[in-house]
Structures are given as C-alpha cells and as structure tokens.
Amino acid sequence: MRRNEGPTSDAPIENENLEFGMLSDWLREAFLAIGLVLLILGGLWVATGQFPPMVVVESGSMMHDTEDGSVGAIDPGDLVIVLSPSRKNIITYAESIQEENENFGYSSLGMNGDVIIFSKNGGNDTPVIHRAILKVELNNSDNGKKTWDVLGTNLVNVSTINLILDYPCKYHGGTYNLEIKNWEPNHSGYITSGDNSETNGCKIDQIVATGQDARNGLKDEFGNPVTAIKDEWVLGIASSEIPWLGAIKLFTSGTHGAVTGETWSNLSITIVIILMIPTIYESLTRNKKLLDVDEEE
Numbered sequence: 515m516r517r518n519e520g521p522t523s524d525a526p527i528e529n530e531n532l533e534f535g536m537l538s539d540w541l542r543e544a545f546l547a548i549g550l551v552l553l554i555l556g557g558l559w560v561a562t563g564q565f566p567p568m569v570v571v572e573s574g575s576m577m578h579d580t581e582d583g584s585v586g587a588i589d590p591g592d593l594v595i596v597l598s599p600s601r602k603n604i605i606t607y608a609e610s611i612q613e614e615n616e617n618f619g620y621s622s623l624g625m626n627g628d629v630i631i632f633s634k635n636g637g638n639d640t641p642v643i644h645r646a647i648l649k650v651e652l653n654n655s656d657n658g659k660k661t662w663d664v665l666g667t668n669l670v671n672v673s674t675i676n677l678i679l680d681y682p683c684k685y686h687g688g689t690y691n692l693e694i695k696n697w698e699p700n701h702s703g704y705i706t707s708g709d710n711s712e713t714n715g716c717k718i719d720q721i722v723a724t725g726q727d728a729r730n731g732l733k734d735e736f737g738n739p740v741t742a743i744k745d746e747w748v749l750g751i752a753s754s755e756i757p758w759l760g761a762i763k764l765f766t767s768g769t770h771g772a773v774t775g776e777t778w779s780n781l782s783i784t785i786v787i788i789l790m791i792p793t794i795y796e797s798l799t800r801n802k803k804l805l806d807v808d809e810e811e
Contacts, residue, residue: 564598564750569631570760571643574772575708578624582776587624587709588752590772591761591781594643596631596750604628604751606704608648609666611680622752625709629752632706632743639735641749644706644719647692650675650742651702662699674698675723683716692716695725703742758784 574580576588583589607627610620622628631643653661653671661671669677674696681692694705705723708714718724719740721731728739758781764770 564596566596568593568595568756569641569643569750570594570763572640572764572769572772573708575710575714576623576629576643576645577710580710580712581774583757583774584624585757586755588629588643588755589757589774589777591758591764591770591774591777593756593760594629594631595753595756597753599745599748599751602628602751604630604646604649604704604748606646606648606666607681608664608679612666615666623755630704630706630743630748631750631752632704632747633749634732634734634740634747635738636744636747637734637736642706642719642732643752644708644714646743647681647705647707647718648677648679648694649702649704650699660698662702681716682711684711685716690716692718692724694723697723697725699723700741701744703744703747706743 571588571590571592571594574590577590578584578587579589583591588594605617605620605622605628607625609615609617610626612618620626625645627645627647629643629645631641633639633641648667649665650662651665653663655661659673661673662675663670664672664675664677667677667679669675675694675698676696677694679692679694682689683692705718705720707716707718716724717731719732720728720742722728722739732740734740758777761770761773761777761781764773
C-alpha cells in the first residue's frame, strides 16, 4: 500500500513561469526602446541629411543667460539638431538686419542669422558651434589685387574692408557697435562669434578683422589663428535645440564643467517624468480594463 505523500507543490513551476514572463516583458520593452531610438535617429537623418543629426554643446560661448541658461538659446548640455549645408543656404547676421535684404528679420536660436558648426581652419580639432556674423566673397583678383564683397552690406568690390555693423558690444558699462577695421581677408568665408556677450560677442573668432592681434582670437589645434570660415569647413547648420539632455553625455565624458545648476535640475525633472510615463500608462490601462469588466458584469 502506497503512503499518501500529500499534494505536490506547483510553486517552482509557477515561479519559473513568472520569471520567464518578467524576462519576456523586459526584453520586449528593451527591443521597443531600441527600435524607437533607431526610428528617431533614422527619421532625423532623413530630415537633416546629416549623421549624426545632433551634436552636444560643451562650452558656454553661445549662452544668452550666463547664470542659468535659457530655452531657445544654446547652453552647455543642450543637444542641437544639425542640418546638412546642402539642405539650406546660410543666412548671416549682417544679411538678416539689412532692411533691403530678402532675409531681413530672419533669426535662429535666439538671435539674428544662422548658427553654424565648423572645423577650425579645416582641421580635425573639436568643431565649433558659433553664429555666422558676415560673409566676404572674392569679387575680383585681376592684376594680382583682390577685391571683396560683404554680403548683406553696401560694400562691393573693395580691397580693404571697413565696416561698422549694428551688432551691440558691451564695454566698460556702455555699448558700441562691432567695427571691422582695415581688414584684408586671406580668402572668402565667414566671420563668426559666440553669442555670449561676456566671453565672445564682439570678440569675434577672427579678431584680426577688428584691427587687433590675430593671436588673441580663436586658434586651431596647432595654435594658428582661425581665418574666415570657408564653405568647405562648414560641417552643418544648427536647426533647433533639445535642452538639457546632452548633459548626460558630458557627465559621462567628464566635460560637464560648464553645465549650469539649472540645467541639472531641469534634467532631473525630465528624467523623473520620462520614467513615470510607463507607470502612469500602465495604471490607466489597468483601470480601463477594470472599468470594462465592471460594465460587463
């Protein structure tokens, strides 16, 4: 006669099924998340003609509010969506403030004119993201003497560029306009500067154009002064910003020194909201199912 050993337990099988179900759910959500990221990147690639379609801003040279940063301008830790230069004509600050110009009134990222991403003297150093202030183009080089046009101004076929541009500069508590003095360009290209009026502004990258020592301006990886930005040195045109999210990348790479406290606060709130969305969605879905069951009963 067999002894009754009592009912066998199904707990191990149930636990295994539960663990397998949880793993399946996790894998499904991971694949969905990866697919969504790839879909977004692919869509941006198609839309911008550029890969990667975004850059992370490291420095504060484009800041408008140097303490807290501001949405609509470019701050450290922002992601900037970048258009291919083949997709859009670059509009300079000078062109956008000339009433007779077809681009009068045009602005981008908090100020007149386009913001461009460029390599310094065509080198391999970290690219710079600054605003295109004006562009000079070669008009004539007959008899070995070069003459220039300044787009967006009345200067045409001049050998030396002298110009006062309605671009406000702060100096000893007062303001004055950016002045280009006796500048003879090496080649056609853009004058550029960061929007930050404290560190950049009228201290343009090609400082020699203002009559100052070229060594006081922006330098390339070999310590040479950066000259006017040639078209082929332009890597992209800034389209719009996604605030704060790029600070994660800067933190992991140890280059987050310029990120403001306000950015960290806003990033933390954004992450909490993003993490809460699936929970809120699941709760709403569960409540709807319970409501449907109650109505059926």
